[in-house]
Amino acid sequence: MPLYFLHIRNGDKLEIDPDGMELPDQDAALIEALKVARELLDEVADLGRDAVIEIADGTGETVLTVPFSDAVRPH
Structure with missing residues (x-):
């Protein structure tokens, strides 16, 4: 199966998924x-409104960008 990395970008900070x-x-x-x-979203209070998850493939290339706003469930 292919390997994917879920990196978190919050403003100018990038948290790399090492595994x-x-x-x-x-x-x-x-x-x-x-x-x-x-x-x-439930655990981290300081996520910026523009925070995203950058999905990278096994070569390190970003293949999708997922805004945290896409994960908000309507109430």
């Missing part, structure tokens, strides 16, 4: 990024 995870495809990586974003 990555094996996922079947980009759709699975997107689902995982949304799950991680939801968890972080």
Whole structure:
């Protein structure tokens, strides 16, 4: 399975995912990024409104960018 990294960009800070995870495809990586974003929204108070998860493939190339706002569930 391909390796994907979920890096978190919050303003000018970039938190690198050092390990990555094996996922079947980009759709699975997107689902995982949304799950991680939801968890972080509940746990981290200082996420900026422009925070994103940058999904990179095994070569390090960013293949998707997921805004944290996409993870907000309507109430």
